Ligand SMILES: Nc1ncnc2c1ncn2[C@@H]1O[C@H](COP(=O)(O)OP(=O)(O)OP(=O)(O)O)[C@@H](O)[C@H]1O
């Protein structure tokens with residue numbers, strides 16, 4: 072042991088890696104902050120609208136990120152957003168509660184549903200989990216389509232009131248959305264940076280080993296899943312009262328897939344990844360709007376390029392930068 | 406003195422295959438207990454059954470007099486029963502120190518809200534766990550490599566780290582599934598010394614291995630498994646000279662050794 076121990080090179084790269092990565096994460100936060108205030112500088116209805124969509128996407132993607140960090144890729148996250156949206160709309164429109172009541176009910180409904188299915192589906196691994204969540208998302212979509220009295224069926228629900236009259240104006244709703252997104256991302260970030268995050272990472276890397284050091288793996292995964300579903304429901308309630316109209320395709324498999332893609336493009340290792348992914352996935356289609364027929368193709372090409380050259384997502388650029396920064400002659404030592 | 410671990414008529418069938426069949430044995434406090442047997446004899450399955458990773462078809466497991474049959478692994482760790490795995494034993498992507506922190510869940514994790522708000526309870530538990538990590542790293546001679554990524558360690562050190570992770574929970578019984586498989590003779594000697602150090606702290610050990618000489622020099626008692634059943638059971642020298650064992654299991658290959 073003693074002799075072998077000394078021959079092991081201690082990772083000297085760590086220091087460089089850490090400073091570049093914290094610089095990049097800091098940079099990422101600065102960019103996000105700049106983007107957050109930008110709509111106010113431009114002060115145009117359209118930019119507020121786009122910025123609000125980014126906020127919604129950020130809540131969806133960062134909460135899905137929590138689930139992904141436990142090692143599971145869920146393909147029904149948008150369906151949970153739908154649960155929050157329909158529940159909130161009904162609680163406000165049919166039961167006459169104020170917006171806050173709808174927001175709380177939508178959040179709790181989605182979290183409760185997560186608590187019901189989590190203990191069952193979180194025992195499945197890898198592709199089986201992906202498949203079962205896809206199917207569950209489809210089941211929920213069918214419920215949205217068929218439960219006419221509650222969901223308005225395929226025609227959807229319209230006439231959902233704004234949270235308050237003043238929030239009918241995107242400029243003011245944006246403040247609300249930004250606050251919500253910031254709070255959600257902060258909570259997700261805190262969970263991951265706390266001791267809970269340590270064991271979430273352990274679970275992802277080896278469930279069996281983690282269980283055998285005493286971690287109640289299923290219970291921990293269910294807890295994270297329920298929190299993530301709750302945030303999805305929270306986002307759903309906000310979406311319902313912003314768009315004022317919701318229908319089943321808003322919460323279908325394509326939307327769920329988009330949330331996964333935000334995580335893949337941005338990077339699945341840190342929370343900054345899904346944030347960059349959310350910005351990217353909302354903005355890029357807008358820039359490509361002039362070329363509607365090309366939009367999907369270009370989008371696909373961008374996606375393939377990112378996955379081929381940046382397997383760790385856009386966040387992974389830092390490793391690429393770090394590699395360039397190490398002089399060639401010293402590389403052997405690393 | 407009542408035994409620490411009692412295994413009574415334990416069986417596990419996979420379809421028609423009787424991986425472990427009617428197996429009974431006991432391990433006392435402070436003992437190093439060996440299980441040997443050819444490939445597929447059911448050694449790993451036996452450890453999986455005792456540690457809760459696999460549910461038994463029938464039979465009982467008692468730990469310190471409590472019936473723990475069929476309990477999940479994380480519960481058994483709370484009782485004081487820990488184990489390592491034949492293959493995956495470490496978190497390859499993080500440092501040796503981080504591996505040990507992850508191993509000390511029971512001492513370290515204060516619950517979701519305490520860790521979210523980083524309360525004083527969380528701080529105390531973290532400090533206690535960190536000093537325990539340092540202690541165990543020193544004890545198992547891993548402190549010099551504490552900042553090395555686990556996957557970059559030599560194989561022998563990885564096996565030792567696997568034991569360190571399991572020891573973070575302060576078990577009363579540690580079960581090691583082939584701790585020296587694939588190691589050089591020198592590395593195997595180091596692991597043997599480590600196992601002795603662990604026992605010297607009052608922790609009982611169950612060891613699985615193929616390597617006769619390694620086992621004979623280490624274990625107080627040895628159980629020989631063959632087709633899921635006990636073939637022989639007793640002191641190393643008696644077991645190894647048992648004609649049944651030599652004939653049915655060791656065969657020509659080991660007679661000379
Ligand atoms: N999950 C399983 N499903 C089906 N058969 C299994 C399973 N686990 C083990 N077996 C079978 O049970 C028998 C005993 O396997 P086990 O892994 O316990 O043997 P072992 O003594 O540990 O062998 P080795 O020395 O190769 O590690 C083998 O025939 C194996 O194929």
Ligand SMILES: [Mg+2]
Nearest residue numbers: 448449450491
């Ligand atoms: Mg085995």
